[in-house]
Amino acid sequence: MDDAAPHRTGPRNIITRASCPSTQDIVRDEALAGAPAGTICVTDHQTAGRGRRGRTWSDPPGKALMFSYLARVTRAPEELATLSLLVGIVVAESLPLGPRLRWPNDLVLNDGKVAGILVELVTPPDQPLFAIIGIGINANLTADELPPTDRLPATSLLVEGGEEIDRIALLDTLGTGLDAALELFDREGFAPFVARYAALDGLAGHAITLKLPQESLSGTAVGIDTQGQLVVRLTDGSEQAFSAGEVERVLD
Numbered sequence: 001m002d003d004a005a006p007h008r009t010g011p012r013n014i015i016t017r018a019s020c021p022s023t024q025d026i027v028r029d030e031a032l033a034g035a036p037a038g039t040i041c042v043t044d045h046q047t048a049g050r051g052r053r054g055r056t057w058s059d060p061p062g063k064a065l066m067f068s069y070l071a072r073v074t075r076a077p078e079e080l081a082t083l084s085l086l087v088g089i090v091v092a093e094s095l096p097l098g099p100r101l102r103w104p105n106d107l108v109l110n111d112g113k114v115a116g117i118l119v120e121l122v123t124p125p126d127q128p129l130f131a132i133i134g135i136g137i138n139a140n141l142t143a144d145e146l147p148p149t150d151r152l153p154a155t156s157l158l159v160e161g162g163e164e165i166d167r168i169a170l171l172d173t174l175g176t177g178l179d180a181a182l183e184l185f186d187r188e189g190f191a192p193f194v195a196r197y198a199a200l201d202g203l204a205g206h207a208i209t210l211k212l213p214q215e216s217l218s219g220t221a222v223g224i225d226t227q228g229q230l231v232v233r234l235t236d237g238s239e240q241a242f243s244a245g246e247v248e249r250v251l252d
Helices: 023-032 077-094 157-161 167-188 191-200
Strands: 014-017 040-043 065-071 100-102 106-109 112-122 130-137 207-211 216-224 230-234 239-242 246-250
Touching: 014 023, 023 040, 023 065, 023 112, 023 130, 040 167, 065 167, 077 100, 077 106, 077 112, 077 130, 077 167, 077 191, 100 191, 112 157, 130 167, 167 191, 191 216, 207 230
Parallel strands: 014 040
Antiparallel strands: 040 065, 065 130, 100 106, 106 112, 112 130, 207 216, 207 246, 216 230, 230 239
16 A cells, blocks of 8 residues: 555654644644654644634643544545544543543543544545545643633543553554544445444433524434434424534433
């Protein structure tokens, strides 16, 4: 396989930065220059970290685990909306303390956000599409260091578990998990991950309010379907699947 191969071969290409604006941008530049699948950029501090919907991701230096991973996926573009769910599974299965998944891209412990995921698809004019997977984990932040949020309150593995974690070991575990999950995804799509997601689903069975572009609606989360859409049972008893939206409130 050459540098454009969809799966990593040989030693991993790891880029380290003491500080940078965003690991996403570094991996994008490396990918456009031909970096191999599985390339990771990790930093101790981001000065312009970003999340979904234009939000920022802030961190005290040396306390969070923040990295971006290059995925050279081969599935059809319409299947790639499930990537954030797939990544969430890998992160949840790798972290201690049993975090739950909150569709589409948050991981929660005791109703606090402990990690987030940002998947950005890049379609260069002269090479195949690739994905940049950004992962931010509140690892060793104390309660006083947790960032303010406009949605879920933040928490950390240290706050919840009382012990610091080895960020380097966790990065290695996550990199290996992403390698395996993306290889499976390229072979079989999202179907093998549906049951794994259901075992980690933090919304299923709960009454929620879902914010959509033009409205908000209330119902009971049922789970996700094979396309990664959130299935909600509405107040009239009907079920509807949503491919986009944001869970504003979990009511019970």
